[in-house]
Amino acid sequence: DAMVIQNPRYQVTQFGKPVTLSCSQTLNHNVMYWYQQKSSQAPKLLFHYYDKDFNNEADTPDNFQSRRPNTSFCFLDIRSPGLGDAAMYLCATSRVVQETQYFGPGTRLLVL
């Protein structure tokens, strides 16, 4: 089945230690999104890629970076995680912008 895959499902890191979360998709969608979701809140968009074009949200901290080496993969890099960065990180894809977004299972990040 075509899907959005996120690895790992759970990630533990130390305060200030860089961490990378990964997302892959078999849907061949042009757009990939990264969201941050804190407990009991709606997801918050961090940035998205349309093909290779990167689009950062104005309020996304500089601590968060992303890479998309090819159509299938997209990475979220947190350069120096703080305790406030502990959250669920969701990857989503859509064929084009404005069309339905399909989400992966998420990676729950714990910062010690």
Next chain:
Amino acid sequence: GDSVTQMEGPVTLSEEAFLTINCTYTATGYPSLFWYVQYPGEGLQLLLKATKADDKGSNKGFEATYRKETTSFHLEKGSVQVSDSAVYFCALTSNNDYKLSFGAGTTVTVRA
């Protein structure tokens, strides 16, 4: 800007009860409307969608009708099961925007 307002929770029901979660929106033009469901510890799953006025989305016994005159997209299910316990998010995308605007989410608990 675009916004979604949905019924505050939590909502607690008995099995086989009728569920309604109200959702109203503010948007320019003709947005597409979505309901996503999030089970504990999981990512968001698309439950149903509607892309134009008077469309009815349906899936797994859930239904919602796009009502432009009342700017609403209420979610209903006639007989809930324990397995329907989850957080439900109403969301929209506008014609000229890549963003998925979410409501705050409604936590539903179904008791046997």
